[in-house]
Amino acid sequence: MKNVSVNELKNIATDLRKKAVTMIYEAQSGHPGGSLSAADFVAACYFREMNIDPKNPKWEDRDRFVLSKGHVCPIQYAALGTLGYFPEKELHTLRKEGSILQGHPDMKKCPGIDISTGSLGQGLACAVGMALCAKMDGKDYRAFVVVGDGEAQEGEIWEAAQTANKYHLDNLIVFVDDNNLQLDGTCDEVMPNIHLGKKFEAFGFESYEIDGNDMQQIVDTLDRIRESKNGKPKCIFGHTVKGKGVSYMENACGWHGVAPNDEEYAQAMKELDAQMI
Amino acid sequence: MSEMKKATREGFGEEIVALGKQNKDICVIDIDIGKSCKTGEFVKQLPKQHINVGIAEQNGAGVAAGMATCGKIPFVVTYAVFGSLRMCEMIRQEICYPNLNVKIACSHGGVTPANDGASHQSIEDMGVLRTIPNMTVIMPADYVAAKKLTAAAAEMYGPCYLRFTRDAIPVIYDETAEFVIGKANVLKEGKDVAIIANGDTVVLALKAAEELAKEGIQARVVDMHTIKPLDVEEVNYCVDHIGKIITVEDHNILNGLGSAVCEVAAEKGKGIVKRIGIQDQFGQSAPYERLLAINGITVENIVKTAKELYSL
Structure with missing residues (x-):
């Protein structure tokens, strides 16, 4: 854990949002809505919570980060680029031929990606495998996973949750990015999720329900979780706003996988700049 | 050809124990049909290298991928029809695309689960898996071949599908026979x-x-x-x-x-x-x-x- 203040983390999250939107604008392709909803948790993990070394991305004892909702990788790429996993200028190559920054995360191409993702529902099982290895080898590293609420409609998520419970993976932290929007509409319309925090709790997880865009709540929850070695895997059920930080994208289903035009991009940058404290 | 008959799944079951003893990174991920796929001895002798994810094939493949990123050599063990088709997309996305060192070791290949009927018979598996980049696809012809090719699969880096079968069949190789993956x-x-x-x-x-x-x-x-x-x-x-x-x-x-x-x-x-x-x-x-x-x-x-x- 690094000693970074909540206000600093807020600014980092805003900076990551700007970078992610810029990448998607430059590529004219990508997924801004979910990138923005997950930004605060991603910032808290990479810049405060996780035990990582950007100069040594394959360090065996590092904490792992799995972006199960792989389509929101611009926000993760922004964090990795800012931390120096690769030259920051690479951020301008998103989705371009030959880029290390594929449309969905590719661990073979991009330093700092712990597992390739993109097909929804699969990342949690991979993170379970990582957390299991830490237990098997008597190591302290943890596995952090971001799962989308839409994605939690996939059955494999719950298969993986069962396994986490069975093997007492208290080193597994699942953040549910609960923005209640998916491609075809709201999650409630497409496929009601019931209450994902309670659902994970029913699967044996220690569950926390927070405002997933409130940095203070994220940091406080991660602090509590760090101390909790009770054999239970952890779930942070974070209520978030899809498109958070850019007014016209907020809670708008249409901004799932669409890039902003020139005017929209200028407005997004202006709004995000105003959020710097 | 000797008079002896033995199933190829038996060869796998014996060899995986030997391999697991030599290399602590070798793990078995069972999907609740370990008894049938002959991992019983492995479970008994090497419990710390064994995981059973229950009846959840997709998750089994994903867990294996995660473990492989941490340096393990997981063998995911189930029936051929499930280990190929039920897990197919996870094999593609999380094992073959990142080229991880996961082995899919399946018994009951072909129509050998005969009385179980078509649901359990596996007639498409090798074809489906051979079209996925980075995948190696192997089917041993007898008990000796099963042992040697299991060892060769553990030795090579990368995703590999091993297809064993249910029934005792004649042992055609002697123990000195040599096997090289990709060489007939x-x-x-x-x-x-x-x-x-x-x-x-x-x-x-x-x-x-x-x-x-x-x-x-x-x-x-x-x-x-x-x-x-x-x-x-x-x-x-x-x-x-x-x-x-x-x-x-x-x-x-x-x-x-x-x-x-x-x-x-x-x-x-x-x-x-x-x-x-x-x-x-x-x-x-x-x-x-x-x-x-x-x-x-x-x-x-x-x-x-x-x-x-x-x-x-």
């Missing part, structure tokens, strides 16, 4: 016709060759234990020097061994290939031998087909 074993020389087989059907090819020899037809018998990467050199040899090839497999004739051999012959624009295998139809509950017979996977049909080719 020529079991009998012959100039008139080439019979390229894999798995449990290799013994049928050998018996057919004996029958043919009685009638003066010399068959070259090839155990093509790896269908990907295919031993193209061996197929080319058969095309160039014999030109008349029969493939035999307990798999759909579409996209399995027969197809792989045809691809090579077609690109050379030479030779003729006759495919013996499952005739693009589902099985049913019936004795294994009957299911083979229904599809023409018999010594008699290999002999008949060889004679037809020979007379051309």
